[in-house]
Amino acid sequence: MMRIGRAATPSGGGQALVEMGARFTPALRAFFSRRAPMNDVEDLVQEVLLRIHKRQPEAVVNNVEGYLFEVAANVLIDRGRADRTRCRSAHCEFQEIHHPVDEMSPERVLQAREQMARALAALNELPERTRRVFVLVRFEEMSYKLVAQRLGVSVSAVEKHVMKALRHLNARLRDQNDADHAGQRDTRRPG
Template structure:
């Protein structure tokens, strides 16, 4: 059997493993209610990506480990977002005399600069960056939504982070 037919055979095996364990995947991803179908699909995609790089001896075991890790990552991401929201809400509820006006002014200025840099990004770069940083989507989810490869998403977000860092550093030095 040639290399190509071995890969095709393993892809069929992986597809069968995903279908065979769909109920188990749903049980694991159910903790992340509205994203459970996406997480189950992402787990299957990551399994296939892993199998392209190296042989997978126990696809079901790896599939469940990937799904569990995706759930943990999503819950951590939501926890961070919830903490940021709580901090912002707590900050807004403080008496107006409590925050230092100079710090508030500097924070607002940095936010204005960051938004300006983000607005100046090319459309696809900005879209990938916002989907990841604001909407909390994973690279594979962004790739599907934008119709590009995961590698392209990685490049867009890397370029966006670099542009943002440079834009903030340049503005900081101008003051």
């Protein structure tokens, strides 16, 4: 049983309790390793020691071991509440595999510039009105209704111009990708 009182005893001082807590650290680690994820064990042990250090220095603890493990159980309960509140189980650790670094190699930069040049060339192949509608909708982020008002056409006409532009761009970029892949296969073949 744990008893906290006001009378001073040799093991009742705050510093003595902290030293006892440090002595029981391996037992606390074992306690937490059976009840919590391994990567939380050290944090939980530190939380127990911190709570013991913060307690009232004049209070007396007759059963230090029992008190330590009661504090440890309370730390686990508090951690569980906090985890549920913060939905901790839904979080993932920041690891390279989950969040790969996007390398901007010179080759990727060159490929992106080439793709942009192809897209602009395909866009310039469109009739003036179709190109203008597409730029206003996709790049200027104007609504179909606003573009229709600005150009004096119906919303249906704006929709048709956007679809025409998308089909043309898709076809041109797909043709170019097919040509690129065919060229890569030809350069890999043994001569």
